[in-house]
Amino acid sequence: MQLQEGRDKFIQAWGTLGSSWGINRTMAQIHALLLISPIALSTEEIMDALGISRGNVNMNVRSLMDWGIVHKELRPGDRKEYFHAEKDIYLTAMKIMRERRKRELEPLITIMAQLKQVEKLETPEGQALTKAVHDIDHFAHQADTVLTTMEKMTSNWFTQQFLSVIKKIKPL
Amino acid sequence: MQLQEGRDKFIQAWGTLGSSWGINRTMAQIHALLLISPIALSTEEIMDALGISRGNVNMNVRSLMDWGIVHKELRPGDRKEYFHAEKDIYLTAMKIMRERRKRELEPLITIMAQLKQVEKLETPEGQALTKAVHDIDHFAHQADTVLTTMEKMTSNWFTQQFLSVIKKIKPL
DNA sequence: TCACTTTTTCAGAAGTTATTGAAAGTGTAG
DNA sequence: CTACACTTTCAATAACTTCTGAAAAAGTGA
Numbered sequence: 001m002q003l004q005e006g007r008d009k010f011i012q013a014w015g016t017l018g019s020s021w022g023i024n025r026t027m028a029q030i031h032a033l034l035l036i037s038p039i040a041l042s043t044e045e046i047m048d049a050l051g052i053s054r055g056n057v058n059m060n061v062r063s064l065m066d067w068g069i070v071h072k073e074l075r076p077g078d079r080k081e082y083f084h085a086e087k088d089i090y091l092t093a094m095k096i097m098r099e100r101r102k103r104e105l106e107p108l109i110t111i112m113a114q115l116k117q118v119e120k121l122e123t124p125e126g127q128a129l130t131k132a133v134h135d136i137d138h139f140a141h142q143a144d145t146v147l148t149t150m151e152k153m154t155s156n157w158f159t160q161q162f163l164s165v166i167k168k169i170k171p172l
Numbered sequence: 173m174q175l176q177e178g179r180d181k182f183i184q185a186w187g188t189l190g191s192s193w194g195i196n197r198t199m200a201q202i203h204a205l206l207l208i209s210p211i212a213l214s215t216e217e218i219m220d221a222l223g224i225s226r227g228n229v230n231m232n233v234r235s236l237m238d239w240g241i242v243h244k245e246l247r248p249g250d251r252k253e254y255f256h257a258e259k260d261i262y263l264t265a266m267k268i269m270r271e272r273r274k275r276e277l278e279p280l281i282t283i284m285a286q287l288k289q290v291e292k293l294e295t296p297e298g299q300a301l302t303k304a305v306h307d308i309d310h311f312a313h314q315a316d317t318v319l320t321t322m323e324k325m326t327s328n329w330f331t332q333q334f335l336s337v338i339k340k341i342k343p344l
Numbered sequence: 345t346c347a348c349t350t351t352t353t354c355a356g357a358a359g360t361t362a363t364t365g366a367a368a369g370t371g372t373a374g
Numbered sequence: 375c376t377a378c379a380c381t382t383t384c385a386a387t388a389a390c391t392t393c394t395g396a397a398a399a400a401g402t403g404a
Binding site: 001002003005006007009010013016017020021022035036037038039087089090093100103104107108111112114115117118119121123124125126127128129131132133135136139143 | 173174175177178179181182185188189192193194207208209210211259261262265275276279280283286287289290291293295296297298299300301303304305307308310311315
């Protein structure tokens with residue numbers, strides 16, 4: 001396979017995966033483009049490479065920066081902004097997890113806390129709700145703990161350690 | 173808070189969370205309704221409870237069954253089908269993870285395997301692509317291993333064990 | 345200050361995904 | 375076979391999301 005064909009396929013694949021991961025297609029494609037670009041790119045270069053509008057590039061690049069996986073680079077004597085992606089894929093994955101934990105798990109925990117205030121009834125309906133709220137709350141806290149712990153993994157070394165622990169656990 | 177208010181809030185919250193998790197809003201709401209229902213419900217009952225059409229209920233209930241988190245129940249002498257949700261929230265989470273692993277990680281691994289066939293060039297562009305493909309492939313395999321291991325956790329007991337292992341790991 | 349370059353915003357257009365509801369399909373009992 | 379009770383499908387449409395491009399805002403140097 002030729003280089004250009006490979007690059008296109010990579011951008012395409014990352015875009016598709018991203019959209020099933022709560023990151024929109026274009027955002028993921030910009031991220032892919034920056035991941036395989038050895039140098040930082042300007043807004044214009046991204047527009048040309050992906051054939052999308054200025055507004056679209058601007059909006060999605062800002063989102064990628066909010067996620068902490070793309071950074072702005074300024075060159076002395078040049079007014080343009082250039083962008084490059086975090087190249088450590090583990091760190092990138094951790095940042096995405098962190099953001100999703102904040103955006104999804106934390107609100108869930110908040111709502112479950114509110115729902116614990118529902119008056120306890122002895123009816124089957126009341127008990128089913130109480131059980132569901134309790135179980136989900138418990139699960140959400142556990143998941144939050146696991147992800148928070150993983151956020152603290154900032155090096156590949158540690159990820160390897162973690163994996164080796166997992167591998168040693170004997171499945172039932 | 174009153175029971176009915178709590179039930180509505182629960183369904184609402186689960187629907188919102190679901191939609192940020194690749195499960196569509198309605199599918200998640202049906203799941204929530206079944207989770208807090210002590211008895212199995214018919215298509216009509218789901219339609220009435222959520223105010224949605226027959227086709228919509230049918231389509232989403234089938235998807236929930238594909239994910240393995242909702243089951244059909246037949247009552248002797250009744251032609252209607254009744255549906256109930258898996259009530260073990262850990263088992264439910266595991267099944268969702270399993271499905272997402274299959275739908276997202278496996279295709280990613282397949283594409284990275286193809287991209288490894290790109291001819292190796294000494295140019296910065298070639299090397300950047302090669303590195304990205306290699307890193308993502310490695311990461312995807314690790315993630316796949318972790319999730320596959322977790323799939324084998326089928327009891328709360330084991331989840332507790334796992335969590336206690338995680339907690340003991342000293343963060344950097 | 346102005347002239348110029350670059351970034352940001354946002355209303356409307358385009359594209360995508362979810363929902364409806366009616367028709368077709370399936371299975372069962374008489 | 376027919377009538378009935380339900381389930382499934384799917385084309386039309388509604389709802390939602392993303393994208394464009396031009397205008398406004400912001401930034402820079404003289």
